Amino acid sequence: MHYTETQTAIINRFKKPHISNLDKIPESEIPYWICSCGKILPSKNMTCPDCSATSPRPMCPLDTLDVPTTIEATLITCPLCNEFIHPGNGSHDVTVRSRVTGYLADVTNFNAGKLDELKNRQKNDF
Ligand SMILES: [Zn+2]
Ligand SMILES: [Zn+2]
Numbered sequence: 001m002h003y004t005e006t007q008t009a010i011i012n013r014f015k016k017p018h019i020s021n022l023d024k025i026p027e028s029e030i031p032y033w034i035c036s037c038g039k040i041l042p043s044k045n046m047t048c049p050d051c052s053a054t055s056p057r058p059m060c061p062l063d064t065l066d067v068p069t070t071i072e073a074t075l076i077t078c079p080l081c082n083e084f085i086h087p088g089n090g091s092h093d094v095t096v097r098s099r100v101t102g103y104l105a106d107v108t109n110f111n112a113g114k115l116d117e118l119k120n121r122q123k124n125d126f
Contacts, residue, residue, distance in 0.1 A: 022058050022081050032059040040065070063092040096122070 003011065022030075033041045033056035035048040041056050048056070066070040068086040073094065078085045084096045107118060 022060060025058070025061065027058070029061060030058040031061055031063070032063075032065075033057065034059045044084055060092055062090055064090050067093050 020025070029045060030044070033044050033046070035041060035051060035053050035056045037048060037051040037053060039048050039050045040059065041048065044056060044058075046056070047054055059077055060083065062078055062080050062085075066089050068089055068091045070086075070088065072087050074087040076085060076087050077083060078090075078092060083092050084094050085092050086094050107115060110118065
């Protein structure tokens, strides 16, 4: 999906925030900041050396810079930021996949929670 700059701006202004407690954590206790391009920065008050963007978002203090390489069956979320995390090393840099049963169903009968879950699903190409 490609959005125009105007569309992207309004998405960023009004998209639903994650259920997260990160905004309650003092900036001095945030070890790293993440640019919109994905670059990890040591300070909030930095211009990204890769894309020149400013105002990086806080990286969860419970996240780790170690990228996990194993496949795990356990699904757990971070108690601070509610993102999915690796059960082994706590890395937030994980991909979560769900097995889908092989039939088609009309989603108009889905309740609000299930519909929201469907909308929030990550789409992947294999
Ligand atoms: Zn950047
Ligand atoms: Zn977290």
